[in-house]
């Protein structure tokens with residue numbers, strides 16, 4: 376096993392990701408996180424949208440004090456910011472909040488108001504993709520809460536894969552989980568969840584781009600409703 380502070384070049388990271396993706400395909404989530412924490416040490420973090428704290432909880436059990444990255448776009452529901460604050464207060468993690476270069480007011484002045492209605496791809500690029508790219512510079516690997524059952528675009532998510540755009544290892548420890556698995560883990564461990572999940576929201580993003588879903592809809596059907604867009608660019 377490599378030391379946590381090992382410095383690896385891009386080819387080595389890519390090879391590690393591809394090998395681990397095969398080896399860990401059937402492994403439990405905690406084992407996948409254990410591999411990542413042991414392999415990358417402090418250069419491994421978790422990202423969370425604060426819809427729930429399942430992956431943060433799993434990771435904290437493996438490595439207490441782990442960094443949990445949250446993107447504060449300036450457009451979040453109060454419930455989401457409250458969940459972020461609660462996670463920081465009660466869980467053994469270090470919440471790191473990333474913010475865009477421009478405030479919402481500055482973006483409105485530069486691009487006009489409600490850019491999210493006119494060009495959500497640009498809005499996400501400015502408020503999500505760019506800040507995450509900057510924030511991940513300190514890490515070699517990042518964990519997400521992506522699940523294959525969330526949507527067709529996520530159906531082939533590897534448990535460990537190579538993030539070519541960011542040139543980092545991307546870990547999705549609960550990729551094989553179902554929504555029922557998440558519910559069971561939340562109930563068993565009393566994991567913090569966003570109150571909006573009890574109010575008709577299946578997936579929680581920025582307030583202007585998220586609506587409630589109805590029975591039978593995809594988990595992510597409530598995101599960017601009315602637009603062809605299904606992903607914010609973080610996972611595309």
Ligand code: SF4
Nearest residue numbers: 491495498499581584
């Ligand atoms: S989800 Fe909507 S408001 Fe949030 S960054 Fe993307 S387009 Fe902008």
